[in-house]
Amino acid sequence: QLQLVESGGGLVQPGGSLRLSCTASGLSLDFYTAAWFRQAPGKERETISCISRDSSITKYADSMKGRFTIARDNAKNTVYLQMNSLEPEDTAVYYCAAERGLLLFRLCAQGDFGSWGQGTQVTVSS
Helix, strand or coil: CCEEEEECCEEECCCCCEEEEEEEECCCHHHEEEEEEEECCCCCCEEEEEECCCCCCEEECHHHCCCEEEEEEHHHCEEEEEECCCCHHHCEEEEEEEEECCCCCCCCCHHHCCEECCCEEEEECC
């Protein structure tokens, strides 16, 4: 069974950057499409970005384009989310997810994924 663990969250000042990591264990991430989501207090979980198995396809929610970059290193069984120019509105719990064999014809949604990490808190505040 695939297990996912996020790391890299924390407190950052507005305008700052963070890189989140999602490391898989139990199975190889090679065959899995992966994604990042976030959930702010009192709000629904929203898609940030998703990436195909071989990194050839990436998709971003419109509101996330330009400041967020998804990447993966299958040799390290890890997916990354680089976040720049962070704003207080980016404060949320950030989750990674993975699904074997998922094809990215459109922006992914949380219902597409069966494997989830426990989340990592990102707080943007001065």
